């Protein structure tokens with residue numbers, strides 16, 4: 133490990149000494165399973181002996197470059213890094229060339245305050261570094277697999293994405309877990325978009341429901357850049373993804389959307405903060421949740437409009453469908469405005485299946501159960517309306533257990 | 538075909554249908570007219586099986602008791618209701634919905650399933666019948682449809698489902714003059730010796746296009762007068778005054794033709 137990396141890491145390790153895990157009093161962690169979080173054990177990335185078998189059946193079939201990270205270690209055999217499109221660098225963070233270190237570390241993302249981000253800094257030395265200077269047509273696939281081990285049941289890894297000016301790319305991060313043992317993953321993604329760059333970034337979270345996923349995405353956007361961030365938060369006993377998006381350059385645009393679909397006792401948590409620091413930026417947050425059985429959904433979506441960010445235009449919406457009396461959702465739009473000529477709108481809904489619609493379908497001969505399914509899928513599928521990739525669409529619909537029209 | 542005897546429907550303490558009798562023979566068209574709030578839609582929903590009502594009396598279709606059935610079973614038995622207010626279902630593709638509906642009743646009847654491409658052909662023919670742009674197949678069910686487009690979509694569904702008994706609740710309201718003609722032509726082309734229809738309307742004009750065998754006047758939850766199509770002309774000229782001013786409980790009234 134080189135000097136810069138070492139210094140960075142040891143600072144984090146020092147912080148580890150006085151680490152306190154989040155509690156119910158931390159607003160952003162209020163509904164997290166604190167006891168289970170305390171049982172996660174982390175350590176330096178180590179290759180696992182576990183035989184993973186066929187991972188392709190668990191992830192979407194996307195043609196193009198792919199990097200597979202298992203417990204923080206890049207698995208070259210499962211990766212496809214030979215023929216990268218022009219303008220694309222996709223390498224393992226651990227073995228990266230010295231000139232790239234600067235890009236991957238100390239990215240001036242906002243101060244890391246929560247324990248799991250500190251843990252990620254300390255142990256998340258492995259992962260993927262993606263640099264794009266061009267407009268590759270192929271989708272870049274980053275697969276993170278958590279394999280609970282005896283020595284440590286949780287993995288920490290990082291993804292760093294740097295988009296050069298006017299570049300454009302589509303990146304899919306699929307996060308899964310191996311085995312039914314307790315454990316999980318802690319993945320941090322750091323994204324920077326230079327001027328006029330554009331990125332479509334997608335997270336497919338589908339760890340086993342015996343595990344925990346803690347995801348955090350930090351984004352810094354320069355002038356005129358566009359982020360399209362989508363989340364399909366489906367797996368894990370506690371599946372959490374937090375976005376911190378900074379619109380730092382004039383006219384930047386961030387469009388975040390997502391679907392969480394919970395069964396059993398799952399808790400699916402989305403924590404979103406978009407910070408408008410520059411003039412005339414726009415942001416959109418549009419999330420939908422479907423909660424069945426005793427599952428819980430959390431949507432905590434914030435917009436901070438900093439002084440000087442005049443002309444901000446933001447919209448937030450969060451719509452939820454509760455399918456059972458025991459299901460629960462906590463929806464919290466947050467808004468802080470310290471600038472002028474700002475338009476910020478938000479709305480949240482929580483509802484059950486529409487009786488009138490159900491009756492309408494049944495009056496056409498569609499049995500009750502199938503009619504319900506049609507309505508649920510109709511509600512969820514709207515989050516895929518403008519999804520271009522058929523591979524991802526069919527992975528999601530299959531994952532949600534329904535065939536597409 | 539349809540036999541309705543002493544049908545009552547109430548919600549909580551409000552009684553809406555108060556002992557309604559109606560017999561509709563095979564191939565007949567019956568028009569039902571009546572003032573707002575008299576119970577016409579409630580009758581339609583009682584036949585289609587919406588829950589939430591306390592229902593009394595008898596309703597049979599070809600001798601089979603409908604009242605015990607859930608809505609999907611009534612559809613399989615051949616009942617189709619054209620809604621006064623068709624429901625918007627965002628996210629559910631119109632074609633997928635129609636095919637699922639058709640295949641559901643076919644499954645219930647023990648018939649073979651229809652594949653996507655055969656279905657598409659049939660659906661397109663049905664769309665031509667109601668002069669509906671084929672694009673509507675790929676939109677969400679009724680979502681963002683105009684009032685008239687929704688009504689056409691109801692007739693499209695009827696054409697696809699080929700019901701034994703169609704109950705059309707104000708399918709003509711909200712239609713412009715051309716659309717009215719198109720919808721009426723669609724209805725007429727679906728007329729047949731094995732298909733009966735109950736057409737609920739406020740306007741005599743529809744009955745110029747769809748000539749009913751019988752016209753019934755529904756007031757305050759009961760049929761207070763039945764006649765042929767000239768009854769509709771009378772109503773057009775005189776309104777319901779003749780019928781609502783009576784003391785309905787005492788007046789000797791003609792029921793539906795048996």
Ligand SMILES: Nc1ncnc2c1ncn2[C@@H]1O[C@H](COP(=O)(O)OP(=O)(O)OP(=O)(O)O)[C@@H](O)[C@H]1O
Nearest residue numbers: 548551553571572573574575576577578579580621
């Ligand atoms: N869910 C309900 N709760 C209480 N009253 C109801 C309910 N549904 C219908 N009603 C009442 O029952 C009566 C009959 O309603 P219905 O919709 O059947 O009338 P209609 O004859 O179809 O009227 P219109 O010509 O306006 O369509 C009305 O007075 C209505 O307010």
Ligand SMILES: [Mg+2]
Nearest residue numbers: 577578579621
């Ligand atoms: Mg009505």
